[in-house]
Every structure is written in structure tokens, then in C-alpha cells.
Amino acid sequence: MKLRIIVLAALGAIGACARPTPQAAPLSDRQRHWVDSTLGSLSLRERVGQMVMVWVLGDYTSNGDSSFAEVRRWIEQDHIGGVSMSLGTPIEVAAKVNAMQRISRVPLIASADLEPGLGRLEGGVFSHYLLDAGSATVFPSNMAIAATGREEDAYDVARAIGQEARAVGIQIDFAPVVDVNNNPNNPVINTRSFGENPAKVARLAALFVKGLQETGTIATAKHFPGHGDTD
Numbered sequence: 001m002k003l004r005i006i007v008l009a010a011l012g013a014i015g016a017c018a019r020p021t022p023q024a025a026p027l028s029d030r031q032r033h034w035v036d037s038t039l040g041s042l043s044l045r046e047r048v049g050q051m052v053m054v055w056v057l058g059d060y061t062s063n064g065d066s067s068f069a070e071v072r073r074w075i076e077q078d079h080i081g082g083v084s085m086s087l088g089t090p091i092e093v094a095a096k097v098n099a100m101q102r103i104s105r106v107p108l109i110a111s112a113d114l115e116p117g118l119g120r121l122e123g124g125v126f127s128h129y130l131l132d133a134g135s136a137t138v139f140p141s142n143m144a145i146a147a148t149g150r151e152e153d154a155y156d157v158a159r160a161i162g163q164e165a166r167a168v169g170i171q172i173d174f175a176p177v178v179d180v181n182n183n184p185n186n187p188v189i190n191t192r193s194f195g196e197n198p199a200k201v202a203r204l205a206a207l208f209v210k211g212l213q214e215t216g217t218i219a220t221a222k223h224f225p226g227h228g229d230t231d
Helices: 002-014 029-041 044-049 066-076 090-103 142-147 152-167 198-213
Strands: 053-057 082-086 109-112
Touching: 053 066, 066 090, 082 090, 090 109, 090 152, 142 152, 142 198, 152 198
Parallel strands: 053 082, 082 109
Antiparallel strands: none
């Protein structure tokens, strides 16, 4: 149920600027039974917890480390529904995601900001685009992808990002950026945008979403409202 809600939200966000995307396959009877029985077994507190996603460092920590003890408390006592991973190598992230999944009663949704790929897990405002985690692919910026003149490159890049994300247990990529870079007074997005033409940005973003979704990765069209420009 939670996964379906997030998928629908992501599709709705990009629907205004992209070509129609295929609807998710309906749940099988077995899947629907799992959703209904799991939801029915949760208390109100646990259901509220399922709506919360917390930020977790992806670097290595042992199960007995104090920082991991806090993560364990979030999972076991607060019943969080998901985590947002950053600042770790792919191997470290995979190990930590697996450790958290083993603890959680309900499978966690793991997310990350993978705009340029798994090789550069973003660290938010203090280290955006500064850390190369290594051991995975770092792709050029969206503007560079658009500059190749091959719109299918957006699909190919996203598909590769999705494959690497799923390999380490990440199910949501906070990408693509669908802001339009046409306001010189607002340079915050810059080369993270596919460009200054709204129609072209929409086409490339739709292909990027398609590439992610074909690997089973949930895409996130961003940033609405206000971080970049949309006109």
C-alpha cells in the first residue's frame, strides 16, 4: 500500500510535463492479501510511523555502534517506514540497508539522492556534488546529457542508475530534476537542469523517469514548488 502511494505521487508530479506513462500492474491476490493483513496488524502508532522517512548516513557502522543504536530505535520503537541514505560507498550502503531490513518488521523503503548516479551519494546542503563515493558510476550532469543531442541518452543513463540503485537495496531515486534553467537570477539548479526549454526538459525528464521505472526504481520529479523555475 505504502509503495503504491509513493508511485502514484511520483507519477502525478511529472504528469503535467511529461508524456503518459504506463500504469503500474495491479496487485495479485497474494500481494493484496499481504498488504491487507500487514496493515491490519499494525497499531495506530505503527501506521503513523510508516509515514515517516529518516535520514541515515550510509557509512559503515557496526551493529553495536551508538549511531546504529539510534537507527535501531527508530525502526523497532518508532516503526519508521523508510530511510534516506547518503554519504557512503555502495558496499557500505548495501550493508547498512540489509542490516536495517533485517530489523524492521515491515520492509523499509530505502531512498537516496542519485541525480548523477550511485557513485556520488548526495549529502544534502553541506556536501552536494562534492563527494565521490567510488565503486559505482558517476554520470555527467543533466545539462551535459541534453547537450549530446541524443534524447535517448536520458533513458540510458537513468536505467543504469536504477540498476545500480536496486543492486544496493535503494528503491527510490530523488531524481530527475525537472526545473527549467531559464532565470539568470536563480542559478541554484544550473547544470542539474536539462536546459532552458520547458518542452525539451519535459521530454528528457519523461525518458529519465521511464529508465528508472523499468528497473523497478521509483522516480521523483523535483523540485516543486520554488527551488528552480518551471516557466
